[in-house]
Amino acid sequence: MPSNAGDNNKKIRLAPATESDVGLILWFIKQLALYEKAPDQVTATEDLLRQNLFGPRPYAEVILAHVTDDSGCEQPAGFALYFHNFSTWVGRPGLYLEDLFVCAEYRGLGIGRMLLEQLARVARDRQCGRMEWVVLDWNQPARGFYASLGAKEMNEWIICRADGRALEDMAAM
Numbered sequence: 001m002p003s004n005a006g007d008n009n010k011k012i013r014l015a016p017a018t019e020s021d022v023g024l025i026l027w028f029i030k031q032l033a034l035y036e037k038a039p040d041q042v043t044a045t046e047d048l049l050r051q052n053l054f055g056p057r058p059y060a061e062v063i064l065a066h067v068t069d070d071s072g073c074e075q076p077a078g079f080a081l082y083f084h085n086f087s088t089w090v091g092r093p094g095l096y097l098e099d100l101f102v103c104a105e106y107r108g109l110g111i112g113r114m115l116l117e118q119l120a121r122v123a124r125d126r127q128c129g130r131m132e133w134v135v136l137d138w139n140q141p142a143r144g145f146y147a148s149l150g151a152k153e154m155n156e157w158i159i160c161r162a163d164g165r166a167l168e169d170m171a172a173m
Helices: 019-035 046-054 111-125 140-148 164-171
Strands: 003-005 011-016 061-068 074-087 092-102 130-133
Touching: 011 111, 019 046, 019 061, 019 074, 019 092, 061 111, 074 111, 092 111, 111 130
Parallel strands: 092 130
Antiparallel strands: 003 011, 011 061, 061 074, 074 092
């Protein structure tokens, strides 16, 4: 999947993450949490990511974006973490984008678009019926960006979540 593009004398490379990238993935997760004003909510660790992304049963996959400037220095620029779900109505898997983040200094280079285009190709090649993600209601730049790519907001759907004590209680019923 390596993909190269870029402008402004910068080369952008997309590639699947490997186990050696676990520290970088955690760094991106923490950067995203800072952006979303929730840094204290990250409980992921490198060990958990290693086990759950690269262990015997990987639960998700990651694409990393790197930028190389004209001096030849490659820097991490963004990531997308995704996994498969299943639509009973469509009868096919779907691709669910859990997180997409581009570092502020690299926004405007097309990295977010490149990551979404790559995910769309993964979904198409794996015969997924759809690709879905959520966006925070206050994140107008992201909402506008997604709309410009043809994504539609599904306002009639409400996300429900059970975690922590609620999940434990539900499992014990």
